[in-house]
Amino acid sequence: MKIAALQMVSGPRVPDNLATARALLERAAAGGAELAVLPEYFSAMGLRERDKLGHAEQLGDGPVQAFLARAAQELGLWIVGGTLPLACSDPERVRNSSLAFSPQGECVARYDKVHLFRLAHGDEQIDESRTIEPGGAPVQLHLTDRSGRDWCVGLSICYDLRFPEFYRFHAQAGADLLVVPAAFTWTTGSAHWEVLLRARAIENQAFVLAAAQGGRHENGRRTWGQSLVADPWGKVLEALPDGAGMVLADADPARLDEVRRQLPALSHRVF
Template identity: 65%
Template sequence: MKVAALQMVSTPDVAQNLAAARELLRQAQGAGAELAALPEYFCAMGLRDTDKLGYMEAIGRGPIQEFLAQSARELGLWIVGGTLPLEAGDAQHVRNATLVFSPAGECVTRYDKIHLFRYDNGRERYDEAQVIAAGQAPVHVDMTDRSGTSWRLGLSICYDLRFPELYRAHAQQGCDLLLVPSAFTHTTGEAHWEVLLRARAIENQAYVLAPAQGGRHPNGRHTWGHSMLVDPWGQVLGVRDQGPGLVLGELERGRLAQVRAQLPALQHRIL
């Protein structure tokens, strides 16, 4: 199955971002992708963290969700909808949520980001918990590609990448593809992004598809980019360093079986 990671440099303008996402989705579909994954905050990166409250939608309603459903239906794609802010039950917080849409335009599952990023090196400060309410549980979803092959997708978001227990939970549920839509900072991405993605692939013997924000944003933030597809042996199959664009690659059921058979590490797990 051909998949695509879509890299963006999102702005505070939702309409502008949706138009950019639609063009990348169209390119992915034209290149033969069956599944396309958007990055974290694909719909908007505001000038302030609290701007997320203004973009917030109720589940099942709103222009961002309508865009994802319509795009999936019109392009005949499975779409992993990056993240969008959904209601969290109070006026001061949102859920940072990934929605997955089938080619019929149906939202088939939702995952709320569990681990909330906090970082302070004296120059850069981030604290997602100020406006984001954490999710509580891992989520996976099954899909069938055009050949009739079934794939199990394990969902995660950005900072989740640093917590291997989440991905081991996905491996225990038989996930073949781990999704990591992200907006890593340039500082943390340069230091840790690739090594963490490859580690999650190797230790769980699964493909990893990581669409990212990659560039300088109007809010002054510089995101690392380097959207990537990694195979279950830890080999990087495709990467885009900075700027909008696609990373395309093939998932091969035979490759998964080969890696898992020749080094059955998941079967050797004790703890």
């Protein structure tokens, strides 16, 4: 199954971001992708943290969800819509949610970011808990590719990447592909992004598909980029350093089976 990670440098204007996302999704479909993943905050990176509150949608209703459903149906893609803000019970916060759509345009999975990022590094002061309400549990997406093979896809978002036990939960649920839409900062991404992604692939003997924000944003923030696909051995198959674009690679089930057969580490767990 061909899989695509779509990298963006999103700004504060939703229509502009959706136009970029649509162009990238069309490239993915033209390249033969069956699953495409957009980055965290793909629909808007506001000028201020609280701007996301103004973009919040109710589940099942809103322009970003309508965009994802239409693109999935028209392009015949499974789409993991990076993240978008969904309304919650607290009017001062939102859920940072990843929605998955089938090629029929149906929303078939929702994952709300569990781990909320906080960074105090010089002038960089970020605390997502001020505007985001955390989710409560991991979620898997189940899909069947065009060859008839079933895939279990573990959903995650950005800061989740630092918590290996979260991905082990996915592995125990049978995940053979892990998706990571993200907006890693330049500071943390340059130090940890690739090594963490490769570690999650190796530990869980699964493909990893990571779609990132990558560049200088209008709000002054700089994100790391380096969207990539890693195989279950931890080998980076394709990567994109920065700027808007696409990473396309083949998630070969024979490779997945080979790695798990040759080194059956998942069955050797003691704790």
